[in-house]
Amino acid sequence: MNQTLTAELLSVALEAAERAGTLLKEGRPADLGVAATKTSSIDVVTEMDIAAEKLITGFLAERRPHDGLLGEEGASSEGSSGVRWVIDPIDGTVNYLYGLPSWAVSIAAELDGEAVVGVVAAPLRGETYRAVRGEGAYEGERRLRCRPAPAFEQALLGTGFGYLTARRAAQAEVLRMLLPEVRDIRRGGSAAIDLCDVACGRLNGYYERGLNPWDYAAGALIAREAGALTGGRPGAAASGELTVAAAPGFFEPLQARLEELGAWHD
Numbered sequence: 001m002n003q004t005l006t007a008e009l010l011s012v013a014l015e016a017a018e019r020a021g022t023l024l025k026e027g028r029p030a031d032l033g034v035a036a037t038k039t040s041s042i043d044v045v046t047e048m049d050i051a052a053e054k055l056i057t058g059f060l061a062e063r064r065p066h067d068g069l070l071g072e073e074g075a076s077s078e079g080s081s082g083v084r085w086v087i088d089p090i091d092g093t094v095n096y097l098y099g100l101p102s103w104a105v106s107i108a109a110e111l112d113g114e115a116v117v118g119v120v121a122a123p124l125r126g127e128t129y130r131a132v133r134g135e136g137a138y139e140g141e142r143r144l145r146c147r148p149a150p151a152f153e154q155a156l157l158g159t160g161f162g163y164l165t166a167r168r169a170a171q172a173e174v175l176r177m178l179l180p181e182v183r184d185i186r187r188g189g190s191a192a193i194d195l196c197d198v199a200c201g202r203l204n205g206y207y208e209r210g211l212n213p214w215d216y217a218a219g220a221l222i223a224r225e226a227g228a229l230t231g232g233r234p235g236a237a238a239s240g241e242l243t244v245a246a247a248p249g250f251f252e253p254l255q256a257r258l259e260e261l262g263a264w265h266d
Helices: 003-027 039-063 093-098 165-181 191-200 213-225 251-261
Strands: 068-071 083-091 104-111 114-122 127-132 137-139 156-159 184-187 205-208 229-231 243-246
Touching (some): 003 083, 003 104, 039 068, 039 083, 114 213, 137 213, 165 184
Parallel strands (some): 068 083
Antiparallel strands (some): 083 104, 104 114, 114 127
8 A cells, every 4th residue: 555645645634624623613603502403503503514524625625636525415526546535524413413522523535445544533522533554543642452352241332323213213122132231332423433432442342223434434444443343244344234343352243143133124
């Protein structure tokens, strides 16, 4: 892999994420969460989402004009360089709406279809996680390492829920069956941060159905570079059907149990 190229991609991703994070942090109205049930509040979040994506894509167009793009808010172009940026300007929009700190800017760079750089910036946590394929994962100067595999009953898991009623009901049923078998389950509200929490050792594992590529592209790379395994159903890559991340030795039984419970099924 071309280290000069990946170093450039990492530098660009870090600056883009920092700029977008500053925009989102400073541009959020202080009273946004007070009217959280009103359509106008949702509109503000949507506007901030779009503004952050435009900031990121505009910056990328200046620095890397021949690259492709895939963004949550509709940015999509093929590019001609072999590099594609996968962007989630606000991962954890409901958290952002309510003023909770677990939201992030997620930016990944893919080379010929494979993630080679990932950056997840969580401004209200004061943390930015980053990884280059084959070079490890870091938060600041700290190298990230996932926790060793626990006994199944001692595992702390993260998960998330979809917005569709039928999917949420199916996810609740999986949760009902899985919860008594593990230490506990957390629902943080940002897939990108959950994956980074696996990388940091704050979670033993994570699973979720219904993610999009921009939700997990950067976070999954960071988790892998911290020593975790990522995937979907047995033998499959992470996808919208199912995304799983955990340390080797725990990943396999977790994946197998999720398959038994039908976590991939609505």
